[in-house]
Amino acid sequence: MAFQISNRKYYVLTGIVILTCLITLTLTVSFIVSKTKDISIENPNHSISSPAKPVWKWQCEKNSCQKRRITDQDNDLAILSLPACRYFCSTSAGIWPIPTGEVSVGDRLIKVNYYSIDVVSNTSDTPINALVQEAIKEFKNDIKSSITSGINPGGLSVVVSLGISDTTTNRLTLDTPEGYSLKISDPGSSSIKVDIQAGTFFGARNGLQTLTQLIIYDNIRNEVQMPNSASITDKPAFAHRGIVLDTSRNFITTSALKRTIKAMGASKLNTFHWHLTDTHSFPYESASLPELHRIGAYDPSKVYTRQDVKDLVEYARVRGVKVVPEFDAPAHVGEGWQDTGYLVCLNAQPWQIYCVEPPCGQFDPTKEGLYDAIEDLYGDMLEQFEPDVFHMGGDEVTFKCWENTTSIVEWMRAKGWGTTDRDFVKLWNHFQSNALERLYKKAGREIPAIMWTSHLTTPEYLVESLPKDKYYIQVWSESDDDQIKQLLDNGYKIILSNSDALYMDCGFGSWVATGNNWCSPYIGWQKVYENNPSKIAGDKVHQVLGAEAALWTEQADSSSVDGRLWPRAAAMAEVLWSNASTGWEAAEHRFLAHRERLVLMGIDADAIEPEWCRQNEENCRTGSRFNV
Ligand SMILES: *[C@@H]1O[C@H](CO)[C@@H](O)[C@H](O)[C@H]1NC(C)=O
Ligand SMILES: *[C@@H]1O[C@H](CO)[C@@H](O)[C@H](O)[C@H]1NC(C)=O
Ligand SMILES: *[C@@H]1O[C@H](CO)[C@@H](O)[C@H](O)[C@H]1NC(C)=O
Ligand SMILES: *[C@@H]1O[C@H](CO)[C@@H](O)[C@H](O)[C@H]1NC(C)=O
Secondary structure, eight states: OOOOSOSGGGSOOOOBOBOOTTOOOOOOOOSSSOOOSSOEEEOTTOOOOOSSOOOEEEEEETTEEEEEEOOTTOOGGGOBOHHHHHHHHSBGGGOSSOOSSOEEEOSEEEEEEEEEEEEEETTTTSTTHHHHHHHHHHHHHHHHHTOOSOOOSOOEEEEEEEEESOOSOOSOOTTOOOOEEEEEEOOOSSEEEEEEEESSHHHHHHHHHHHHHHSEEETTTTEEEEESOEEEEEOOSOSEEEEEEEOSSSOOOHHHHHHHHHHHHHTTOOEEEEEOOOSSOOOBOOSSOTHHHHHHSSSTTSOBOHHHHHHHHHHHHHTTOEEEEEOOOSBSOOTTOGGGSOEEOTTOSSHHHHOSSSSOOEEOTTOHHHHHHHHHHHHHHHHHHOOSSEEOOOOOOOHHHHHTOHHHHHHHHHTTOOSSHHHHHHHHHHHHHHHHHHHHHHHTSOOOEEEEOSGGGSTTTHHHHSOTTTEEEEEOSOTTOHHHHHHHHTTOOEEEOOHHHHBTTOSSBOSSSSSBOTTOSOOOHHHHHTOOHHHHHGGGGGGEEEEEEEEOOTTOOTTTHHHHHTTHHHHHHHHHHHOOOSOGGGGHHHHHHHHHHHHHTTOOOOOOSOHHHHHSTTSSOOSOTTOO
């Protein structure tokens, strides 16, 4: 009768203007230099003044950048750095994720004065101004991070104007408009003018993020350059674009969490789903129940204090990311709850009988006091995170644990229940409906709750257990699981974390035996990129709120979290932002460039190819799909 999800699943869970570089450019008038017949770098002082004469340049050939020797015959103006070549040679000027509206960009790059880039906003004296000012600081930091050598003096100054119409929205929700328009006007002789217009702060921040990517560093001339003109309109296809990160199996430091959130902002992901607690440790400082982290943290230093949480929520907000807390229950609880009397099966052995992963632990739904405790916890989380949705977890309950607890079975008998699967579902629903009531009580409204796919989301129990007007379902089963179709047919809104494409912890060694871990092999970025929700949901794709890449941290901590998530999560980011339906091949060069951008920002993103392949595009791929 014991229910286990399955043995395998054992461990949890455009009018785009294509800028071909082959554009035959009309004669381009530049400042001093009168005419060039090729795409060019505008460099009034006409000099490549590196200490040592550069050897290599990049040339756009057949939509790819090719590394070529610089010869004496080369016109200085036609010598392109790799980032400049990427700008001219890519679809949509190399922007990641690719914009969904118009993208037209100019055919010249102009040297700008890095020390004279100003951003002005029409939000002074409004409630969002502090947020805007922080985002401007971040924008300047991001440009700085791309500068890998010195900067030669000179160049035009830049003035960026932000126009934001809604000056009160400072919290991102599923309904917040995140679109923007960006215009770069051909400068006179004084300064380059950039105009970003957006409905909300979050849209404007996305506009700044795109602008960051249009401002490139030319490492041949050691100067910062940007396009002479641009007109871009952009908004996301999916509202929920996230990462779920587990900080219980292993503790992740706040600085590592910030790196993840920074990379999310740089990739226009907007939801950090924080799987704060689990059976293994309880690192969250609850103001109401301080004994939980005192007993449950791995170490007093491995705690997210109230101040840490406050800082993280604010740090994320500046980067266009909302933090959604998860309190997973009634399973996935353990350390921290020992003294409460609400816990059963803690570290029960042999664990395979009582849970899906050691150590075991489940709440006892028959204890009335339990609901008061979780109400307090919900209250703390709602107050600190102010989320528009709340994640209640709800996965991998093992009935055998409850069945093995005499008092629980007696409580069920007294109600006239038996001990069949259906009876344990009743017990689970008793927990879930009580917990939901306490969540609503603290939220002061019927806040939408998210639940993982589980026994409750199977066709037999779904509709009676989790009404679709109250719950969104996060799917962790594989993309071909019938349950997805059934959820959609029943009218549910879903979030995809299908483990065959979005589980970033797959493909490492097992930790309970030898061999590979449960969801091996490793999922390459190509597969992540081609996991388009439309392929999974078909004509019901409008019921897909979005997706989340998942990192369960049994085998990752602060020292490996960057490499596990990045750059793969950025591949998902483009799919969700742009609804990209092309194969990964078309995205590869831009993806490699984005990975480089993340590394320069301080994210330890994994290398995915030898740098040689990035410098010599189209020379490495075999043409066979998913074997590279
Ligand atoms: C050209 O070089 C001179 C001297 O180095 C400098 O003062 C001037 O600002 C430069 N002009 C531009 C547009 O870079
Ligand atoms: C700021 O710019 C937005 C977008 O152009 C505009 O709708 C809004 O009226 C402007 N606000 C102020 C105070 O000028
Ligand atoms: C994504 O594209 C598919 C076609 O490939 C289309 O059916 C779907 O409506 C699009 N979804 C969104 C959210 O734009
Ligand atoms: C719990 O399971 C163990 C091992 O299967 C068994 O020996 C024990 O009797 C069970 N206890 C209850 C109360 O069911």
